Amino acid sequence: MMKINRILMAMTAMFAITACKTSQNIAVKNEVKVPLTFEQKASDSATVAKLNWRKYFTDEVLVNLIDTALKHNYDLQIAMQRIEMARAGMRYAKANLLPTVAARLSAGQTDYAKYTQEYAGNTTTFYDGNNIVPNPLNDFNIGLMASWEIDVWGKLRNQKKSAILNYLAGIEGKNLVVSNLVAEIAVTYYELLALDNELQIVKQTIQKQTEAFETVKLQKEVGKTNELAVQQFHAQLLNSLALERETMQKITVNENKIHLLTGKFPTDINRNTEALFNAIPNDVQCGVPSQLLAFRPDIRQAERRLQATRCDIKAAKASFFPNINLSALVGLQSFRADYLFLFPASVGSSVLSGLMSPVFNRNAIRQQYNLSKANDIAALNEYRKTTLNAFLEVSSELSNLENLKEIKRIKTEENEVLENSVITSGELYRSGKAGYLEVLIAQQNSLQTKLQLIEVQKKQQLSVVNIYRMLGGGW
Numbered sequence: 475m476m477k478i479n480r481i482l483m484a485m486t487a488m489f490a491i492t493a494c495k496t497s498q499n500i501a502v503k504n505e506v507k508v509p510l511t512f513e514q515k516a517s518d519s520a521t522v523a524k525l526n527w528r529k530y531f532t533d534e535v536l537v538n539l540i541d542t543a544l545k546h547n548y549d550l551q552i553a554m555q556r557i558e559m560a561r562a563g564m565r566y567a568k569a570n571l572l573p574t575v576a577a578r579l580s581a582g583q584t585d586y587a588k589y590t591q592e593y594a595g596n597t598t599t600f601y602d603g604n605n606i607v608p609n610p611l612n613d614f615n616i617g618l619m620a621s622w623e624i625d626v627w628g629k630l631r632n633q634k635k636s637a638i639l640n641y642l643a644g645i646e647g648k649n650l651v652v653s654n655l656v657a658e659i660a661v662t663y664y665e666l667l668a669l670d671n672e673l674q675i676v677k678q679t680i681q682k683q684t685e686a687f688e689t690v691k692l693q694k695e696v697g698k699t700n701e702l703a704v705q706q707f708h709a710q711l712l713n714s715l716a717l718e719r720e721t722m723q724k725i726t727v728n729e730n731k732i733h734l735l736t737g738k739f740p741t742d743i744n745r746n747t748e749a750l751f752n753a754i755p756n757d758v759q760c761g762v763p764s765q766l767l768a769f770r771p772d773i774r775q776a777e778r779r780l781q782a783t784r785c786d787i788k789a790a791k792a793s794f795f796p797n798i799n800l801s802a803l804v805g806l807q808s809f810r811a812d813y814l815f816l817f818p819a820s821v822g823s824s825v826l827s828g829l830m831s832p833v834f835n836r837n838a839i840r841q842q843y844n845l846s847k848a849n850d851i852a853a854l855n856e857y858r859k860t861t862l863n864a865f866l867e868v869s870s871e872l873s874n875l876e877n878l879k880e881i882k883r884i885k886t887e888e889n890e891v892l893e894n895s896v897i898t899s900g901e902l903y904r905s906g907k908a909g910y911l912e913v914l915i916a917q918q919n920s921l922q923t924k925l926q927l928i929e930v931q932k933k934q935q936l937s938v939v940n941i942y943r944m945l946g947g948g949w
Contacts, residue, residue: 521761546737567637573622585610617805629792639782646775657943668932769946796831
């Protein structure tokens, strides 16, 4: 046995020397240097990404919708099953490190030809004194078989590490789905509130336009205006009625989108339209760019995948080296069934160890190694791209927040001016100092500005939601 071990060690060293010629390290830098601060903010490590979404969102209706979505959303359930798939792959890779043991139960019969060595040997071999080994010869076997690949070069260990990292990447993928789901529910909810407010304004406008239309008809009857004015006021009213229907349809679409996200069939979504005008934070804590690496699920997922490809490279390199396998067999064997359980005569065993080095399939192994390197470079670029995209998203949204504040201030002032112009044009028209076209234009401009003001308010709420998601919050 000592001699066999020495021979195996010598053969291993010889094969290792020849295999090392084709396996060279690949040096790829995976550091991603991000700026120290965002351009719009001073350096401060405080970030809203650390807040739980229940604390970040204060609207009770929105919180309940998010809670329902996290329990019933189908995309999230699919992501959970992907994690289970990755977990199974991880367990399979771990199992490869252990010996495999299988039970064996077999029965067979061989009829040797007369002019063969086996036939000649059987007919001249006696057992139990005067009995000759029969022909045909039966073979009954009950036992255990075991095999084990000794992971000298770390191939199986690196495959296991790769499987674990892919499993962790799957968890980060689930976290990404959760973060996006929380944000998408909030975005759709605020879009729905904005449409509710738009519908209220359109209804109020329709009421005023109806009153103005009736007034113009009366003025025509007494000769103070003409048919063209009546037609113009009527057309404006019809346009608003059509706008009312369009807005109602948009509300239905957004409600159904929320139902899909929450995994529920349509029900009434009781909501407070005034929630759209809840206070917007004057200053959103965004932390420093380096924190994105820790909080953004998509960056964390890309990092895990990159680490997995590094393990795949090591496993592929180890394939150039010879495999060392041990196999063993122990059990009961006999050519007669009634002798099968005679102890210890029917007990047999065997042990085999061997080295196997690739020769003719080395090119296939080399291509697998090249594929692993290509996957690694692709994963590295994906990691860099994801990190860059995260930084640019946050930077753009911070700028958007600041600009929306100024836009809202301007639009609020414009709305006040146009509301006064509607009152003024109406008074001038009744006193005969202004034409009906001036009244129509003033009303139309006022309606558009009110709708624009609601749109700005909505964009502010969406920006607050998006910055939370972009910083890595919500999961």
